[in-house]
Structure formats: C-alpha cells, structure tokens
Amino acid sequence: MSTLDLSKLESSPDLLISQGDDKDSLVISMGPQHPSTHGVLRVMLKLDGETVITSESEIGYLHTGIEKQAENLFWQQAVTVVDRADYLAPLSNSLCYVLAVEKLLGIDAQIPVRAQVLRVIFTELTRIASHLVQLGTHAMDLGAQSIFMYAFEMREQILRIMEFVTGARMHQSWFRVGGLALDVPVGFIALLDKFIESFPERLSDMRAILEKNVIIMDRLIGVGRISAADAIAWGLTGPNLRGSGVAYDVRKALPNSGYENYDFDICVHDGGDCYSRFVVRLNEMYQAWRIIKQGRDRFPGGPVVIDDPKIVPPAKTVIQHSMEALIHHFKLVSSGFNVPEGRIYQSVESPRGELGMYVVSAGGNKPWRVRWRPPSFYNLQALGALAPGNLIADLVAIIGSLDPVFGEVDR
C-alpha cells in the first residue's frame, strides 16, 4: 500500500466530512485484494485506534460495460450479457430482463405455465445457491472455515442440477424472451427430488451449527445496526431491509411468473444488525425450498415457449419441412425481432434485493437502454453509514452481511 497518496485522500470530501484536522487519526486502505471484500472492493478508512471514523468505498474494479454491451446486441442476445451482472444469481437477472421485454412486446400473458413454474423453481434454486455462498463466506470471515466447505458442497448440488438442465453451471442464459431456451431433460425430476429430499436436513444441520453459535452471536449481534427508516432512506432492499423489520419482498408485493400462487412467508427480523440479516437469509433458504417443492408438485406439462415464430425460432423438426419456418428462423438469427417503442421499469426479488431494470425501446431490434437498479450497489453504499463507530475487525462482518456482488455493483 505504499502507493497510497495520503495528501490526495485528505482532500477527498467524503473522508473529511465533519472531521476537522484531527492529527491522531490514521488513514488506511483496505482492499482491493483483501479476502473479506469478496471480490474487488477498496475501502479507505480513517481510524482512531481500531475504531472506524469514516469509510469511503471505491468501486468500479469489475466494470465491464454490461449496459453498453446490452445496447449493442439483439433483444434475445442481450440475455447472455444480462446474466453476467450478478454472477451468483444469474437467473434472477435474466428473469427481470425477459419479463421487461415480454411486457414491452405485450406477450407477458401468453407465457406457458410450464415455463413459468420452471422459471420460479430455477430462480429459487439460484436464491439458495447464492445465500449459501453468502453464508459460507460470511462464516469464513468470522473464522468458521468448515462452514464454507459445507455450504459450497450444498451449492455444488444445485449447480449440478443447473448443469444437467442448461449445460452451464454458472451463466445459464436459460430464460429467453417468450419462455425458456429448452425444456428440461429426462431425469431432471429425479435429480430435483433428490435435492428436495436432502436439503432440509442439511439446512437444519447448518442452522444447528450457526444460529446459536456463541462466536457468531458475539461477532454479529449489535454490529452494523441500521434502523428501518435509515434503511429505507439508503435504499436498502432484500434481506438487508427485511433484517431491519420491513416486510418488503417483491415476490409478494408485485408478483410475477405466478409467485402469487405459492405459499411462502416473508422472512423478517427486527434487530437491524448483522445477526438479523444472517437469520433472514437462513430462513429464506427454507422458504425458497418450500417454493421449489410446491413448483415440483404442480409441475405442469405443455410447451415451454410461446407459439409465435416472429419471436421464438421454430423447432428444428418444423424447419426441416416448412419453408416459412426456415425464413422465420433465418430472420430471427440474422436480425432478431423488433420491440415496440416504450419504456418499462420491471423489478424482481433477487437474492440481494429489489433488482430493477428500466428498459427503453426505440422500436428497433436492439434495446435502446437497459438500466439496472443493482441492489448490491445501493446496499454497499450504506457501508459509509454503517461502518463509523465500529471496530475495523467488525467491518469484515458488516461487508459480509450486506452481501455485495461486484459483478452487479460495477456491471
């Protein structure tokens, strides 16, 4: 950290807010390679002893111009880059994007039930996988290394299902405008049943190790506390907002894909501290499991895409016999489809909170603008309000409990 220019730091207004010229404070730079920053976050801290006076986050290390790229791809192609923003929950990103485009096209009421149920099942599987990563790394930050191994092993089970169905472990790009890329292969139900059967026991094992663990409780209770009013003012959403006692869940408030037909609870905890957020995530995994189970029980038959050759390419078997289908296929591959002029704000509940997309169409075959509302971006911003007054060791717990994913923060 020898390259840190202290004089430049001192002139930064964020660090100097109401500080005056205190000579005893120490400015240090944490990250961007610090293991607890989960990716690439640099936090510049002003310390008094070990207590944080101010913290300023520096982001952007993972900026890959996803919004720019999405503007330069066809509507259907953009699903692949949209996936890569929040890399721990790619299907939540795709879900938000395809719902927005479907609404602009006016085909949102035609999406087949089977596609909707599969979308819900896979989004919830993603939620569990994402929360497991958060839980594992969070516990590791606090010194419990074995939890990390347990959590990743459980996540691996989900990723194996993903790979079996979509061919990819991480960036599935499986949700498409109009439905799904492919139907599930034979053997999927058996695999899903195995997961549904085994998961609750493993989750309760995990809960038994963690929830009343003295070290976890000592490290998390009362740390990084934020009131409901402050959380709303900072734009926190998801488990971070529900950890402050506000029962806001997009799946309940503005349901899509038939979420209103599933029986599940909104997990709320009143503490507003790191421990509350941790308990909310633990409980949410169980609720996600309940949704998956209900989805498996109803699992309807039928097609997984809408029957509209202007949007979804016809099946290979049809193309082999129909000239018109071949032309449709050619048109879709070479120039995509046009979306009527309009703008829409679509939101879904991603594992990190309210993921919103403001999609603007100028009537062409590419999105004019895809603006993210990345939940991590706003959640992480609140670090500046949460950190002051805490010990530097607790900062690790606070960052972990906010669960930022930098693919999404930086896009």
Next chain:
Amino acid sequence: MPEQPPVGAERTRTAALLDSLRAALGDDLLEAVSAADMDEAAIVPSALLHAVDVLRSAGFNMLADIGVVDHHPLSPRFEVAYHIQAIDAAAKPVVPVRFRLRVFPDDAEPVVPSLVSVWPNSNWAEREAFDLFGIRFDGHLNLKRILMPDDWVGYPLRKDYPLRGTDRDFVAGGRQGTVPPVNP
C-alpha cells in the same frame, strides 16, 4: 405498448399525487402520463427539488433508482428518470407505490439539481450518471467518477461513444482529450 392496466389502489394514490404536482408546479410540469408500469411526470430540471418535496410529503420515502437515457440524436437528448417509491414500513407485506419523475436537462450542458440532501443514496447514483453520461448534479459535494478510472476521458454510455476502441486507448494516461476511434 400493452393496453392500460386497470386503475388500482396504487394508481388512485399516484393520480392524487399528479394532481398535487400540477397544483404545486404549474407550468414546470411538462407532462403527466399514466404509463403501463406506473404513473410518471415530466418536469423541468429547476423544479426537481420542489417536486421531490411534494412527493416526500405524500409518503414517497425511497429513491429506488436514477437511470439516464441518451436519446441521441433526438432532442432533448438526455432523460434522467427517478424511480421513487412509497414504502410503509409497518405494513405486512409492504406493497410499494411507485412513481417516475423524468427530467430533461440541456443537451450541451446537462445539469440537474442534486438530491443528496434529500436521499443519501442518490450520492452514488448521481456519480454514476456523471461518470457514464456526463450529467452534472448541482449541489453534489463529491461529483467524481465512480466506475471508470479517475483520469478517463469521455462518457462511455453516451450513444456517440463507440463500443470498441484499440488497446492503445486504454494505456494509462493515453488518449488525452481525444474521442476514441471507431473500430467497427
């Protein structure tokens, strides 16, 4: 566009909000639309803080997002869209009421009042809009780049900024004040 959705409880509330915006802003309210996803109002930039006051007194307490759209080569070129929602912390479950404020700043010198004094989370959102579109926020204390490097030249998400350039453009300190070459 899909047909207009039925007017529900949220729409009644935002319709009342539109009325009070009309009364408070007068000619500064350019347009009030009931769009497919939510009600929205287009206002002149100088009336933003006034409009936000009206919204806040109607219970709209969360700034969900600030999104910028570059309509180049049309004019007005820039659209700054504020998605604002009302969250009733005591409700179970919370059903947010949403509203969109659209502001169209000047094409050459886009300046919009900052909302940092109202919502702390507009800090980063405004910095991002500045970083990627070059929108200036009047009253922001720390308006500097957030995603791109501090010495970057140009505003990447503008429509006249090319998608690709050569690797020379990315060498530290390179490309002083020039627009990157178009490389199709």
